[in-house]
Structures are given as C-alpha cells and as structure tokens.
Amino acid sequence: MESITLTMPLDMHLHLRDGEMLETVAPLTSYSFSGALVMPNLVPPVTTKEMVKEYRKRIKHAIGRDDFEPYMTLFYQNYSREFLESVQNEITAIKIYPSGATTNSEGGVVSFDIEPMRETLQAMSDLGIILSVHGETNGFVMDREAEFMSVYEKLALNFPKLKIIMEHITTADAVAMLDKYDNLYATITVHHLIITLDDVAGGMLRPHLFCKPIAKRPEDRAALLKVALSAHPKVMFGSDSAPHPKHTKESCGCGAGVFTAPIALQLLCEVFEAHDQLGNLQAFVSDNAQRIYGICAEFKEVVLVKHDFVVPEIYGTVVPMKAGETLKWSIERVD
Numbered sequence: 187m188e189s190i191t192l193t194m195p196l197d198m199h200l201h202l203r204d205g206e207m208l209e210t211v212a213p214l215t216s217y218s219f220s221g222a223l224v225m226p227n228l229v230p231p232v233t234t235k236e237m238v239k240e241y242r243k244r245i246k247h248a249i250g251r252d253d254f255e256p257y258m259t260l261f262y263q264n265y266s267r268e269f270l271e272s273v274q275n276e277i278t279a280i281k282i283y284p285s286g287a288t289t290n291s292e293g294g295v296v297s298f299d300i301e302p303m304r305e306t307l308q309a310m311s312d313l314g315i316i317l318s319v320h321g322e323t324n325g326f327v328m329d330r331e332a333e334f335m336s337v338y339e340k341l342a343l344n345f346p347k348l349k350i351i352m353e354h355i356t357t358a359d360a361v362a363m364l365d366k367y368d369n370l371y372a373t374i375t376v377h378h379l380i381i382t383l384d385d386v387a388g389g390m391l392r393p394h395l396f397c398k399p400i401a402k403r404p405e406d407r408a409a410l411l412k413v414a415l416s417a418h419p420k421v422m423f424g425s426d427s428a429p430h431p432k433h434t435k436e437s438c439g440c441g442a443g444v445f446t447a448p449i450a451l452q453l454l455c456e457v458f459e460a461h462d463q464l465g466n467l468q469a470f471v472s473d474n475a476q477r478i479y480g481i482c483a484e485f486k487e488v489v490l491v492k493h494d495f496v497v498p499e500i501y502g503t504v505v506p507m508k509a510g511e512t513l514k515w516s517i518e519r520v521d
C-alpha cells in the first residue's frame with residue numbers, strides 16, 4: 187500500500203502545556219488530529235471549572251481552527267458530587283496521578299485506599315465521567331507499572347460501572363488486565379511500540395526518549411504491539427506527547443517526556459505497515475476511542491503517503507523523537 191486515509195484521528199492522551207509552549211505545540215496536533223484528550227498537569231494543576239474553561243479557551247486560541255476538539259480533563263482530587271455535576275459538561279475525564287510519579291504530579295494522590303475516594307469515584311461512575319489513570323507505584327522503576335495492577339483490580343471491582351483507562355501502558359502485565367475486567371481500557375503511545383529500555387539507556391543516554399513510564403523489555407513491547415496492531419477493541423492511541431524545552435532535557439536532571447506530536451501518525455503508519463496491519467490503524471487511532479469515550483469527533487481526513495519525511499531538528503524549543511531522521515511515511519494532505 188502506498189497511501190492511506192485516516193478518518194478523524196484522535197490522540198487520547200496529550201500534553202499541550204501553556205503559554206508559549208502551548209502556542210508551539212497545539213497547532214502541530216490540531217493539524218492532523220480531530221481531537222485530543224488534554225492532560226491537566228499544568229502548574230498549578232487544572233482543578234476548577236473556571237480553570238478548565240479558561241484553559242480550553244487558550245487552547246482554542248492557540249489552534250485557531252474549528253476542526254479540532256480539545257477534550258478537557260480535571261486533575262483528580264476528592265471532588266464532591268455537587269461539583270462534579272456542575273462541571274460534567276466541561277470535561278471528558280478526570281486524570282488521577284500518584285503524587286510525585288511524573289512531571290507536575292506533586293498534587294496527586296498519596297494513597298489509593300478506596301474509602302477516602304469512594305464518594306468521588308462513585309459520583310463519577312454515576313455521572314459517566316471517565317477515570318484516566320497514571321498507573322505506577324513508587325517502587326523500583328522497572329516494576330512500578332506491574333506493581334500497580336492490584337490498584338487497577340481494586341478500582342475495577344469496587345466501581346464496576348466506572349470506565350477506567352490505564353494510560354500509556356508499557357507492560358505485558360497491563361495488557362493482560364484488558365481481558366480480565368470489563369471496565370478497564372488502555373491507551374498506548376507510539377514510542378512504546380518502538381523502543382525498549384535499551385534504546386533509552388543501553389548505549390549512550392538518550393534523554394529525548396526518557397519518559398514515564400520508562401520503556402520496558404522486548405517481551406513487554408511485543409505484548410503492546412500485539413494488542414495495538416490487532417486494534418484490540420479496548421485499546422486506543424494516546425501519544426503522551428510531552429514537550430519539554432531542549433535545555434531541560436539535555437541537562438543534569440532531565441525531565442520525563444517524549445515529544446511525538448508532529449510525527450505520531452507518520453510513525454504509526456511505519457509500525458503498522460512493517461507488520462502488515464495498516465488495515466487496523468483506523469480502529470486503533472480513532473474508531474475505538476470514539477466508541478469507548480462515546481464521542482463523535484470533528485470531521486477530518488488525513489491522507490498519508492509512502493514518501494520520505496525528514497523530521498525537523500527542533501520545533502520552537504522542543505526536540506522531537508526521531509529529530510533529523512527520515513521517516514518512511516509523510517502527511518500528504520488534510521481534508
């Protein structure tokens with residue numbers, strides 16, 4: 187196949203930041219996607235209705251076009267049912283972070299004991315608000331996601347009607363959960379389909395590939411590829427594109443995050459084609475998300491062709507994954 191048309195691609199896990207960074211990165215996603223689930227880990231995090239509405243306005247302004255919808259999220263705290271009722275039309279999901287697990291997550295939860303969270307989670311379940319989860323413990327870095335599986339089980343069993351998204355899964359353990367609990371779903375990034383820990387730290391240290399959760403073992407990547415390439419009905423694409431300025435990545439104390447927004451669809455074509463599964467890309471990158479989230483995306487058709495694309499060295503202050511390298515697919519046009 188020399189060309190593919192993707193209808194209404196969606197990125198169900200995206201960091202757009204704020205200010206100048208927002209201005210740089212938002213148009214890169216809105217060019218080729220119909221919508222994205224926008225993460226709330228700003229400084230300070232997005233925790234009020236006013237903050238959601240104002241942030242959405244700033245995003246819309248940075249994008250300057252109508253064919254893209256930012257699906258907004260709140261940063262999890264123990265919210266009252268009354269508050270959730272008042273904000274439900276402004277948000278698509280609430281994102282919960284373990285405190286300190288990743289960039290700007292200091293205000294996250296310290297414990298996943300169910301009882302203190304029951305009122306909020308039950309209200310979310312009743313109101314149909316999706317729970318999006320950064321699933322890592324504070325254990326040994328390679329084991330953090332696997333150790334978190336018992337938390338997913340507890341959440342899934344206590345709130346059987348609550349839709350729970352295991353964000354950016356990186357392990358075979360997380361993949362196995364999909365078929366165990368009806369209400370567990372997952373997003374998968376494109377970089378976790380390509381790299382393992384070896385690419386990050388096996389040779390020279392590659393700060394632009396350093397992210398949370400850290401890329402794992404070849405067998406984990408194989409498990410992720412299997413469900414992504416077959417477009418398992420409970421998995422969706424979520425880039426977790428997470429821009430950090432170059433000087434903060436190429437420094438002592440490099441921030442976690444891989445910036446893939448401008449190359450995500452091209453790279454996905456490359457991965458799916460390499461495994462002869464281009465036919466399943468539409469479901470992975472849009473149809474599954476529309477069904478799981480119950481959203482009707484803005485119309486957009488993206489035509490990609492098998493034509494070299496040389497990835498720019500930098501976008502504003504941010505170095506993308508594959509900077510300076512040549513990808514096999516490029517975006518020909520967007521209708």
Ligand code: NCD
Pocket residue numbers: 201227288289290320396397398399426428429442443444
């Ligand atoms: C994200 C960021 O920079 O905001 N970083 C990352 O490594 N993925 C936060 C996150 O999703 O963990």
Ligand code: ZN
Pocket residue numbers: 199200201225426428
């Ligand atoms: Zn993220």
